[in-house]
Amino acid sequence: MTDPRMNDHEIEALFAAARAERAEPSAALMARIMDDAMIAAAEAAAPRPVAARPVAAQTGRRGLVAVLVAAIGGWPALAGVATAGVFGLWIGYAGPGDVGTLTATILGSAYGPNDLVPSLDTYLTEG
Amino acid sequence: MPFDAADQDTDEALLLAYGRGDARAARVLTLRLAPWVLAYARRLLRDAAEAEDVAQEAMLRLWRIAPDWRTGEAKVTTWLYRVVTNLCTDRLRRRRRGAALDEVPEPADDSPGAETRLQQAARVAALDAALARLPDRQRQAVILRHIEGLSNPEIAAILEIGTEAVESLTARGKRALAQALAGRREELGFDDD
Structure with a gap:
């Protein structure tokens, strides 16, 4: 009777099968990762948040800027504003002609605009 | 461009x-x-x-x-x-x-592909199930070495351990896999010859 355990050669065949099976990330995930990249770039470009200081230090005298920032929702809101600014600048720089070009610029030609939005077919199909 | x-x-x-x-x-x-x-x-x-x-x-x-x-x-x-x-x-x-431990069932591959594709899927599923039973560090080392194809020094840097520890983990991991997969050779298409 032969040894039921797998030999190295056979286990290597299993590893090879695992290496070959590599699911590609969805366009939605790639888009989320790129969104994060743009937001992180904007955060890095924005001034260091005051929140890094101890909370007690903030409660005393507040400057005009701090009041204005607080009025629009604090530094996170400013990060959003900065994101929009950076992204706008980048769009101007990259100069994409239309949405298709923009998508190709961000994600490469393997993805199209249709990959970024859920298909309406799901809602239109009867059954 | x-x-x-x-x-x-x-x-x-x-x-x-x-x-x-x-x-x-x-x-x-x-x-x-x-x-x-x-x-x-x-x-x-x-x-x-x-x-x-x-x-x-x-x-x-x-x-x-x-x-x-x-x-x-x-x-x-x-x-x-x-x-x-x-x-x-x-x-x-x-x-x-x-x-x-969440035993996530492997999705059944019922696509009308070739038999070899089904067999490959069965092999991957069997390997994944066996890997899941290994201790964390062994599993990480085996995956990094044999599936991701990294060198032992690279794995040592990733896991923040010594190179000898990596060798020990991968060797023990492979032995454990061979044990866990015992009896499934024929089912996975490894004929005795």
Whole structure:
């Protein structure tokens, strides 16, 4: 009777099968990762948040800027504003002609605009 | 084509360029790194949705460290593998605390492909199931060595252990796999000859 355990050669065949099976990330995930990249770039470009200081230090005298920032929702809101600014600048720089070009610029030609939005077919199909 | 030049750059050069505000560098890094980050997370977690979360979180950490990245200290891929490994370890610990080890059933491959494709799928499923039963460190070392194809020194840097410990982990891991898969040789298409 032969040894039921797998030999190295056979286990290597299993590893090879695992290496070959590599699911590609969805366009939605790639888009989320790129969104994060743009937001992180904007955060890095924005001034260091005051929140890094101890909370007690903030409660005393507040400057005009701090009041204005607080009025629009604090530094996170400013990060959003900065994101929009950076992204706008980048769009101007990259100069994409239309949405298709923009998508190709961000994600490469393997993805199209249709990959970024859920298909309406799901809602239109009867059954 | 203005965007092709960046494809030739190293990961580190691209990361530094992104840190200086180059959006094209982020695109190239995403296309280059996200697929294997996701694949590695999937193999460790055996859960597609959780693996996507981990991939996004690991890439976010990469974006955030970009402005402070120290040139020449670590390879970008080594750093990312370490982040993914740690994120997955945390999730697996939480999963075990919450419930018994989640035995995620492998999706059945009922596509009308060739028989070899079904057999490959069966082999991957059997391997994944056997890997899931290994202790965390053994599983990580075996995956990094035999599926991701990394060298022992690279794995040592990722797992923050010595090279000899890596060799020991992979050797014990492979023995445990051979044991766990005992009796399934014929089923997985390994005929005695």
